[in-house]
Amino acid sequence: MATFKDFRNDVKPNWCPGCGDFSVQAAIQRAAANVGLEPHQLAIISGIGCSGRISGYVHSYGFHGIHGRALPIAQGVKMANRDLTVIAAGGDGDGFAIGMGHTIHAIRRNIDITYIVMDNQIYGLTKGQTSPRSDVGFKTKSTPQGSVEPALSIMEMALSAGATFVAQSFSSDLKELTYLIEEGIKHKGFSLINVFSPCVTYNKVNTYDWFKENLTSLSKIEGYDPSDRMMAMQTLMKHKGLVTGLIYQNKEQKSYQELIHGYSETPLAHAELKLSKEKFDEFIVEFM
Amino acid sequence: MISQLSWKVGGQQGEGIESTGEIFSIALNRLGYYLYGYRHFSSRIKGGHTNNKIRVSTTQVRSIADDLDILVAFDQETIDFNFHELRDGGIVIADAKFNPTIPEGTNVTLYAVPFTEIASNLGTALMKNMVAVGASSAVLDLDIEVYQEVVQEIFGRKGQQVVEKNMEAIRAGAEFMKEQLGDNIQTMKLEKADGKKRMFMIGNDAIALGAIAGGARFMAAYPITPASEIMEYLIKKLPALGGAVIQTEDEIAACTMAIGANYAGVRALTASAGPGLSLMMEAIGLAGITETPIVIVDTQRGGPSTGLPTKQEQSDLMAMIYGTHGEIPKIVMAPSTVQEAFYDMVEAFNLAEEYQCPVIVLSDLQLSLGKQTVEPLEYDKIEIRRGKLVTGELPPLDNKEYFKRYEVTEDGISPRVLPGMPNGIHHVTGVEHAETGKPSELASNRKAQMDKRLRKLKNIQFNTPVHKNVKHEEADVLIVGFNSTRGAIEEAMERLELDGLKVNHAHVRLIHPFPTDEMLPLVQSAKKVVVVEQNATGQLANIIKMNVGHADKIYSVLKYDGNPFLPHEVYTKCKELL
Numbered sequence: 001m002a003t004f005k006d007f008r009n010d011v012k013p014n015w016c017p018g019c020g021d022f023s024v025q026a027a028i029q030r031a032a033a034n035v036g037l038e039p040h041q042l043a044i045i046s047g048i049g050c051s052g053r054i055s056g057y058v059h060s061y062g063f064h065g066i067h068g069r070a071l072p073i074a075q076g077v078k079m080a081n082r083d084l085t086v087i088a089a090g091g092d093g094d095g096f097a098i099g100m101g102h103t104i105h106a107i108r109r110n111i112d113i114t115y116i117v118m119d120n121q122i123y124g125l126t127k128g129q130t131s132p133r134s135d136v137g138f139k140t141k142s143t144p145q146g147s148v149e150p151a152l153s154i155m156e157m158a159l160s161a162g163a164t165f166v167a168q169s170f171s172s173d174l175k176e177l178t179y180l181i182e183e184g185i186k187h188k189g190f191s192l193i194n195v196f197s198p199c200v201t202y203n204k205v206n207t208y209d210w211f212k213e214n215l216t217s218l219s220k221i222e223g224y225d226p227s228d229r230m231m232a233m234q235t236l237m238k239h240k241g242l243v244t245g246l247i248y249q250n251k252e253q254k255s256y257q258e259l260i261h262g263y264s265e266t267p268l269a270h271a272e273l274k275l276s277k278e279k280f281d282e283f284i285v286e287f288m
Numbered sequence: 289m290i291s292q293l294s295w296k297v298g299g300q301q302g303e304g305i306e307s308t309g310e311i312f313s314i315a316l317n318r319l320g321y322y323l324y325g326y327r328h329f330s331s332r333i334k335g336g337h338t339n340n341k342i343r344v345s346t347t348q349v350r351s352i353a354d355d356l357d358i359l360v361a362f363d364q365e366t367i368d369f370n371f372h373e374l375r376d377g378g379i380v381i382a383d384a385k386f387n388p389t390i391p392e393g394t395n396v397t398l399y400a401v402p403f404t405e406i407a408s409n410l411g412t413a414l415m416k417n418m419v420a421v422g423a424s425s426a427v428l429d430l431d432i433e434v435y436q437e438v439v440q441e442i443f444g445r446k447g448q449q450v451v452e453k454n455m456e457a458i459r460a461g462a463e464f465m466k467e468q469l470g471d472n473i474q475t476m477k478l479e480k481a482d483g484k485k486r487m488f489m490i491g492n493d494a495i496a497l498g499a500i501a502g503g504a505r506f507m508a509a510y511p512i513t514p515a516s517e518i519m520e521y522l523i524k525k526l527p528a529l530g531g532a533v534i535q536t537e538d539e540i541a542a543c544t545m546a547i548g549a550n551y552a553g554v555r556a557l558t559a560s561a562g563p564g565l566s567l568m569m570e571a572i573g574l575a576g577i578t579e580t581p582i583v584i585v586d587t588q589r590g591g592p593s594t595g596l597p598t599k600q601e602q603s604d605l606m607a608m609i610y611g612t613h614g615e616i617p618k619i620v621m622a623p624s625t626v627q628e629a630f631y632d633m634v635e636a637f638n639l640a641e642e643y644q645c646p647v648i649v650l651s652d653l654q655l656s657l658g659k660q661t662v663e664p665l666e667y668d669k670i671e672i673r674r675g676k677l678v679t680g681e682l683p684p685l686d687n688k689e690y691f692k693r694y695e696v697t698e699d700g701i702s703p704r705v706l707p708g709m710p711n712g713i714h715h716v717t718g719v720e721h722a723e724t725g726k727p728s729e730l731a732s733n734r735k736a737q738m739d740k741r742l743r744k745l746k747n748i749q750f751n752t753p754v755h756k757n758v759k760h761e762e763a764d765v766l767i768v769g770f771n772s773t774r775g776a777i778e779e780a781m782e783r784l785e786l787d788g789l790k791v792n793h794a795h796v797r798l799i800h801p802f803p804t805d806e807m808l809p810l811v812q813s814a815k816k817v818v819v820v821e822q823n824a825t826g827q828l829a830n831i832i833k834m835n836v837g838h839a840d841k842i843y844s845v846l847k848y849d850g851n852p853f854l855p856h857e858v859y860t861k862c863k864e865l866l
């Protein structure tokens with residue numbers, strides 16, 4: 001059985017010391033080992049950004065694509081090989097700005113993959129511009145007077161788009177984050193895990209200390225029930241989205257793969273490519 | 289008796305014009321005639337003039353006809369809009385209901401047939417198109433009973449009574465018409481056809497069927513004219529083969545999803561038209577640098593932007609060859625017939641895997657939507673080749689080494705392993721990378737990897753990159769085209785030859801990498817080269833000049849008004865240049 005060390009490779013991340021993404025990397029490695037995966041059974045598909053580099057920092061199959069498109073690539077991978085465990089990962093700009101269309105539709109489609117967003121409320125790689133997750137008044141290179149656009153309430157948006165698994169975590173809390181990733185992988189359907197992963201270089205507002213002060217753990221809320229969508233929505237609104245833990249899970253809903261008609265039980269990647277003569281003839285006569 | 293004729297039915301969109309053409313042509317196909325159809329439509333669903341023109345012949349035809357023998361009209365607009373196409377001695381069969389009139393002083397005969405009234409008397413005015421089918425068949429002197437089978441197939445599930453009613457409507461239309469024609473019945477009597485069974489399909493059917501035959505089991509696409517039929521066919525067929533089609537949120541998702549699927553090992557495609565291809569450009573570059581196979585169909589239509597969305601054009605050529613920033617290996621193919629579209633799709637999937645690069649299969653609206661008679665496709669010609677895909681077991685890698693997915697090789701092609709394989713772990717990234725896939729900005733590595741990728745297509749093996757009809761060692765003119773213009777060029781060529789000119793014809797099937805070796809001798813041995821294409825800037829002509837040279841003798845014949853080239857247009861314009 002593989003341990004988290006087997007998911008380590010020899011590539012030295014080019015993240016800044018202290019970047020929140022290091023913990024996300026560690027949490028993925030631990031969660032993968034904890035759910036019993038071997039490195040070759042995991043494919044990490046990532047977008048572009050500091051965070052997007054993560055697929056190259058885990059010893060597993062990895063595909064580092066283009067900005068905003070980790071999700072469609074990941075869904076394609078899963079459709080081609082349903083035996084693979086597929087994790088999509090990227091930044092808040094990647095998933096909630098340029099890739100927002102894909103995020104909403106991946107949620108709706110509910111293909112069985114896990115999507116981890118490293119949310120630092122800023123564009124790290126391009127050196128500090130505002131992101132759809134930046135708060136009003138947040139000053140960046142692109143918003144010198146402070147942002148006037150409200151931050152996107154991403155967890156609420158996911159719930160209203162019909163998400164079947166919604167979780168949020170803080171990169172300092174390796175234990176909880178690891179647990180949530182494990183649950184996300186086990187969930188039969190699309191799981192969204194938004195991780196507050198501080199950018200120590202460009203975001204001087206939403207710092208580790210800031211999060212420690214402002215986040216509320218759902219485990220502290222008495223009677224919180226993650227199967228209750230209404231409660232999830234109300235709790236999010238009450239806490240302005242600043243909660244951590246498993247926010248909502250619908251265990252009943254079948255995944256896309258289970259719902260579509262005809263979809264092969266064995267991975268398509270292993271399918272026989274040559275059409276049988278009988279099938280060919282059957283298709284041909286329909287045009288005669 | 290005649291051996292070929294041209295028939296057109298027209299009316300308001302949503303009025304059953306399509307089904308009239310459909311039933312009439314299926315019956316003719318069953319009788320063994322060769323057909324070639326063209327649909328004129330607009331982007332409205334209901335209302336607006338639409339027509340369906342069908343050429344019928346006892347021998348293969350690959351172009352719409354210059355003129356028209358029979359016009360079936362459901363409204364006056366159809367007559368006004370299409371009358372000029374009718375040849376001397378042609379006929380108009382129109383619904384008596386709208387008191388049809390035709391211009392005076394022409395040698396065209398108008399037959400007013402009460403389509404609607406006959407249909408209403410039999411039960412419902414909806415069957416007026418059946419009456420029109422019957423009337424048309426009487427002119428050609430077809431055996432009406434051929435419709436029994438067709439009508440049964442179409443209406444069978446609605447019950448025997450409906451089938452019978454529709455047959456009655458066809459018979460009634462035929463009876464009425466026969467009386468009207470009287471002695472004229474002989475003038476458009478069609479020679480009997482050979483009765484052989486052949487396929488009758490649009491290019492998009494062949495593209496979709498070719499994808500299945502080529503092993504595609506996954507498609508991701510977003511609807512667009514004139515590509516949607518490809519997705520629709522695969523949605524019908526792939527589930528029975530275990531496969532799936534996802535209608536994505538946009539073409540960027542479609543292309544990247546297909547890339548993900550190919551990366552993970554299933555043969556996957558996407559299909560779109562110009563607007564969608566524009567959105568896919570960044571993803572195509574990703575497939576190029578990550579050396580991921582993918583097949584993309586571009587059914588060209590009038591551009592730019594929304595342009596002429598339901599009209600014929602061939603103006604995506606340059607964008608398909610050069611599109612995406614940076615430089616990647618890419619294959620662009622252009623089938624010119626429905627048969628070729630089928631076999632080319634199979635080949636596209638083989639080439640994509642063999643050369644590990646994007647393959648764009650270019651079609652155009654006329655090829656994609658024009659319905660043609662096709663000699664039965666052959667199972668034995670289907671071949672699956674997967675190139676350097678590694679199957680079986682891999683030797684263990686040294687301590688966390690990565691598999692050299694991008695190993696620099698002599699032919700530039702590296703072994704490809706699929707995610708999920710033990711001992712095959714490697715990285716894939718759109719960032720420049722080393723042999724293991726790990727990012728690298730080293731100058732020497734950059735050069736080695738770029739050279740390796742571009743080397744892959746240096747010796748591309750492609751069956752018939754140019755379709756040649758070369759009868760003369762020295763020609764007065766070489767006519768060059770691609771995609772659906774083949775038939776119009778062939779017919780123009782025949783007429784030019786009758787005028788005593790020596791004409792060779794080359795139809796380019798591999799657009800990129802350009803088959804310079806094949807084209808050069810043809811260009812050299814011709815006094816003039818005329819490139820016939822449906823765009824305003826002579827894109828193919830420019831590509832030939834760039835690759836083959838001889839710019840001083842290369843001329844363009846262009847059409848970009850949205851309609852397909854007619855044989856006489858090619859003939860006249862070539863004539864002017866010679």
Ligand SMILES: Cc1ncc(C[n+]2csc(CCOP(=O)(O)OP(=O)(O)O)c2C)c(N)n1
Nearest residue numbers: 048049050051067091092093094123124125
């Ligand atoms: C199509 C495109 N546009 C712009 C860019 C430049 N770009 C790279 S990453 C990025 C945003 C990064 O922010 P985020 O996704 O939040 O990731 P982070 O670096 O913060 O982890 C941008 C705009 C690009 N690579 N591709």
Ligand code: SF4
Nearest residue numbers: 016019050124199200
């Ligand atoms: S710039 Fe910010 S997000 Fe990027 S590596 Fe540095 S700390 Fe992390």
Ligand SMILES: [Mg+2]
Nearest residue numbers: 091092120122
């Ligand atoms: Mg960010």
